[in-house]
Amino acid sequence: MGRKRRRRLPAEPIELAVTDLSHDGRGVGRHEEKAVFVHGALPGETASARLIDRNRRFDEALCEQVIEASAERVDPECPWFDHCGGCALQHLDHSAQLEWKHKRLVDNLTRIGEVSPASWWDPIAASPWFYRRRSRLSARLVKGKGRVLVGFREPQGRFVADVGNCRVLHPDFSNRLLSLSQLLGKLSVADAVPQIETASGDSGSAIVLRHLRPLTTADEQHLRDWSAENDIAVYLQPKGPSTVHRLCPDQHELTYRLDEFDLELGFHPQNFIQVNADINRALIRRAVELLEPTADDRVLDLFCGLGNFTLPLATRAGSVVGVEGDEALVEAGRANAVRNGLDQVEWEVADLAGDVSSQAWYRAGFDAVLIDPPRSGAFEVLPVIAGSGARRVVYVSCNPATLARDAGELVNRHGFRLKGAGIADMFPHTAHVESIALFERA
Structure with a gap:
């Protein structure tokens, strides 16, 4: 069988009226009798959008210009909102989100x-900010940019978004995406780390590094140095979830308190907790x-x-x-x-x-x-x-x-x-x- 041919996308943007929000927070409109899901557009708006994918029943697009804005539109606090898929609704007033x-x-x-x-x-x-105490971040070595990108994926999901910081991540990680990028860039396996998981308790945090090739002694030392400098524990995952183990420090525990009930709960970085x-x-x-x-x-x-x-x-x-x-x-x-x-x-x-x-x-x-x-x-x-x-x-x-x-x-x-x-x-x-x-x- 031959390789599946991708549908050719028009270079010119399309203009459409947005009438609804989809279940994943994208604006919904119609163009040439076909549904179009538009990242960054809101109901009641007229938008100019660039098609990024075509399917038999619907198309997908990115909003490039708001011609007529909704009264509930606000300026996203994140400058990378249009290029990052970690959030879908920053452009919608928080009370309207609720x-x-x-x-x-x-x-x-x-x-x-x-x-x-x-x-x-x-x-x-x-x-609504700095709340995510667990996350799964993608990582990818992009030779054209000369570094490893770390963060959420772009809205279309194919590439890792190139962002400087993240206002929804826990404070221990919101300004450390570039630090993580620099850390991975020092490793011999920089091209073989597909993801980093983050986990934060009330007074401590950890990362879980998924690596597809074995680490060298020098790699492990880079990780130990970063851990000590940032006071964040490092766990490694060489294969499946059962292989996760702590590299450093020697002693570490994540906990959170429920003061109303006088309780303290401990958890492993990969345990499910409410975000x-x-x-x-x-x-x-x-x-x-x-x-x-x-x-x-x-x-x-x-x-x-x-x-x-x-x-x-x-x-x-x-x-x-x-x-x-x-x-x-x-x-x-x-x-x-x-x-x-x-x-x-x-x-x-x-x-x-x-x-x-x-x-x-x-x-x-x-x-x-x-x-x-x-x-x-x-x-x-x-x-x-x-x-x-x-x-x-x-x-x-x-x-x-x-x-x-x-x-x-x-x-x-x-x-x-x-x-x-x-x-x-x-x-x-x-x-x-x-x-x-x-x-x-x-």
Whole structure:
């Protein structure tokens, strides 16, 4: 078979009216009866855009000039916004971003789940800057620029964006992209480092360096020197995730506090944690308030991770069972329970896509359930929730479409009422929609 021919793109920009925002935050318009997704354009605008890709059903474009601007348009605070895909909505006023995310949740619940809550809650929001305490940055040696680029990818996703700093990364990394670039440029494997992961706790940070060829002794010394100069730990990943190990310093731990519950949680740089510390604390507070656990209650936390919700619930409830499919996260949860002197938590490793109804921990029944599933949602575990005896269920979601699907099942099939729902601005300036919902037995 011959090589697939790329569709030729016109050199001249196109002009179009933008009528909507797509699920990923791009403006949506039409040109010659075909949908066009335009990075950097907003509803109500007339824009001149350059096509960057053509598909059978739609085209993709970058906004080059706003001919007629939306009243909700603001100047992006990042000078590289037009060339970096790390943010999609910096040009939209932050309050308008919250409104758009709320509308997405409303639309998904209504259209997909055919449900609507008794109450819509105000958004959970905080400062929209310097919030990302975990990130996965791309790296690429670009000989034409004479250096390694480190950052998010460009809007079309093919190349690493050439930026000087990043206003959404945690302060330990927002001004260190060039430093990381210089570090990689010193390595013998500069052309074999595809990504760097960053992780930050309340008082310390780490990077995880993915390298496709072995490091030399000199490479390791460069990394140690950079670590000491920046007070940031360096972990290495020569192959799959199981090969991640700390290079330096000899002792290092990442932690974050939940002062309202007098808790401190430790985590590994590759453990899943909620990206936005302020929003995470507010979400935990809201979830505990909604479930109203008492000393007589037994609470089930599904997809419990390293105990982010489990341990705060355990400070209020009589007992909590945390269930997670990732054994490493369960071990981290156990360690965090010991760290905080909480012995009323039972930890279980289980495949939540399978049937767990015969497990001893499940048969004892529950008064309340908290669930924080991945983007794919929790469809397979909904019968487990329904059969648990719980009178209240709090669902924390990172995907409004799967939340809507699962909400429809809980309400229309399993006899719950959707009492309330609202968004949490976990990823400001992006199209990501985090939300929280409360279900009660009908």
